[in-house]
Amino acid sequence: MKLKLKETSALPGFGLSLGYTVFYLSLIVLVPLSALVFRSSELGFSGFFETIRHPRVLASFQVTFLSAFKAALVSVVFGVTVAWFLVRGRFPLKRLVDALVDLPFALPTAVSGIALTALFAPNSTMGGALAGLGVKVAFTPTGITVAMIFIGLPFVIRSVQPALADLNTELEEAALSLGASRFQTLWRVVLPLLAPPILSGFTLAFSRALGEYGSVVFIAGNMPMKTEVASLLIITKLEQFDYAGATAIAVALLSLSLLAILLINLIQTRATRYLGNA
Amino acid sequence: MKEHPKQTGGFWGNLALCAAALAIMGLLIVLPLLVVLKEAFAGGVRLWLASVTDQDALSAIWLTLGVTAVVVPLNTVFGVAAAWAIAKFRFKGRSLLLSLVDLPFAVSPVVAGLIFILLFGRHGWLGTWLSEHHLRVVFALPGIILATLFVTFPFVARELIPLMTEQGSEEEQAALSLGATGWQTFAKVTLPNIKWGLLYGIILCNARAMGEFGAVSVVSGHIRGETSTLPLHVEVLYNEYSFTAAFACASLLSGLAIVTLVLKTIVELKGARDAA
């Protein structure tokens, strides 16, 4: 075998580190996940698609995807604002705010779910005020989106923040000095440069939201065809001892999030190459 | 994060930016946290203390700490190895490997629990063999550890890979050419360069390991005082209508999260100072 698999490098430890990485990855992630795929293959192709195409499953996919998409979009807008503030804003307690960004990572999802539901339920101060304005959050698709924003926001902030910090301000100054308006500078110069990390944050938030369970079930209302998310349907199938059905939905959900992640890594690689050549 | 010399806009621009960012953070992150704290101390400090020192709560705390103590080192070693391979070398399948490392991010926590049931449950691949040998994986400690390992798998690697890619390998190559061994190079050159990123990764991994709910819930069996981790104990208490106690335990987890995050800030400050 004279196939060149690796570019020559003076550094040692390639075999060891790659070997261990692949071994551990297989043990903890790949072998267990393959169980999922095998189990769903019990259904056969027609059975698999029949499960996936059931109106209630399709409806749950629709709710999950729409909410996750909306949540990721809102997370991007909010996340870029907060990242901008953290990098360039002048505020005495900025460090404290910075430390709080990761809170949703660390808080158990069930706790966030309960807290968000308590916050937005119609009998709470905020939920009541919103209901007075005609906005219902808890037990509606909006509630699902809110929970997903909570989960997704840190991903966007943490993706954009370092890129923003490294952004070369000379470019902006040049644009401004050439007579571009502040808005034009932002839109034409800064945003394109931030596009790769924004995209990466968006996709991470999106794929995380797709699978979210703990924080969503409390606030969702869980009505079939309306506010039932895909991961709840997996649990429901599971509790009816329908393993094949549960794994089929799981595989479909996983394939879609995987597609999203592959896409972002591809775009990032492209973008890095592009920026590197620029 | 690096302080940026050039800052945005004038006074009003900055004010608008601060207002917007603080409103977002306040509404989405601080308010839910305040809800947890308010409910936790609704019955006074003494009741809070009683709730978190209750025997079942203590055993849940110990279980959570124990699981974390196993999971974090394992995933840290993996993270460093993966980052070394992926960041320092160019090889076929590198970007596939990178995506596979990210994979657990995309897996629903529910599914993360389910896969271990499919493997080790009574009807799983190894189920019959395990029960013949009277071994328990799911609904016992090993299952909880496995599910937590899976969920927190990418955190350290994810933190280190971009950092080490950016740093390149010139310094390591110099050390090697001066006659250092591979391990010496790693310990004396690479490790000091990545220590803050590594620590940040460990801190995030640790926080997530302590707080994992969905995946652990599927494999735990919810045996009170035995396989209930702290997040599960919160749910148990909530379902027993002991809302104050539930939020007290939740506040403990939030407290852990905040301590972790403060640590992280210190780490970053130190990192920034070292870099300067």
Added chain:
Amino acid sequence: MNPLTRILKHATFLAFTATSLWAAAAADLLNVSYDPTREFYKAYNQAFGQWYEKEHGGKRIAVKQSHGGSGKQARAVIDGLDADVLTLALAYDIDEVAAKAGLLGADWQSKLPHNSAPYTSTIVFLVRKGNPKGIKNWDDLVKPGVEVITPNPKTSGGARWNHLAAWGYVLDRELGGDLTKLSNPEFAAQAAAAQARARAYIADLYKHVPVLDSGARGAATTFVQRGIGDVLLAWENEAFLAVNELGKGTFDIVVPPISILAEPAVAVVDKVVDRRGSRVLAEAYLKHLYSAEGQRLAAKHYYRPRTPEMADPADIARFPALKLITIDGVFGGWQKAQKEHFADGGIFDQIYLPGK
């Protein structure tokens, strides 16, 4: 056996022997139960422990509890949770453990008196103080503007009892209170018409449900803590708990004239107790539920004891008399009811399909 599996097995064996040994030695008895029995078994375990200690010359035992939705708990046992005894919300879930995992015989229900259900309950309405919507009977639940809270019957045992109680009410109403017509060929047409009316009623009922929680406790929290809905369909014991402990003076219990006899079933898991050597203890544990002490505690925790004479008369006085239909009498047993109503493609699923 392929090499990968073999490596996996060895690794697993080494890694988990220690923890398994530790786990196996820890508990004397594991009772896997459903949500609303938390308080009852907490008290009962203590009482049983003291009784056992006295009977067996100071031998101390510990009973570990696991609670959750009934279906979820059954699934965990099927997947390998080592329960010595099951105390679940309905016989169907224990049937599933017997059928899917073969851990106990299919005849388990005949092992203990009263269908292996030492206490019973029923489904009642919990309403807001003063009953502002004037809810008295099942028909009032589908009046315009009434919001009903009930959990998802796919995941909650209690919700299945709710669903079947509502169904049974319509059958009873349509058949003029004579449910024997259901199995009498002479009245086949009338019975079919009644079933159709019941189906329409159930579809209407679920239109009044704004939130479907996954378990009885979740539904109660939604009703009590979040203030959603006008009426909660609940286990009688849960309703009492809510009225007396959760929100004193903010709720009323309305007992409809007719409801269902809910029989939460208990069973020893044969294969597990034989392996662990805990059969004697497990059997004593369940048998003691039928004793004066067990019955008294059940009544105290708002379950209807099978032998009311054994319990405190003051506790018994809390249970009003009502007409109770049974699963076997009206629905032909749990297997049939499950298949028709709650299985995939069953009546519950059809209600939520678009265009219905």
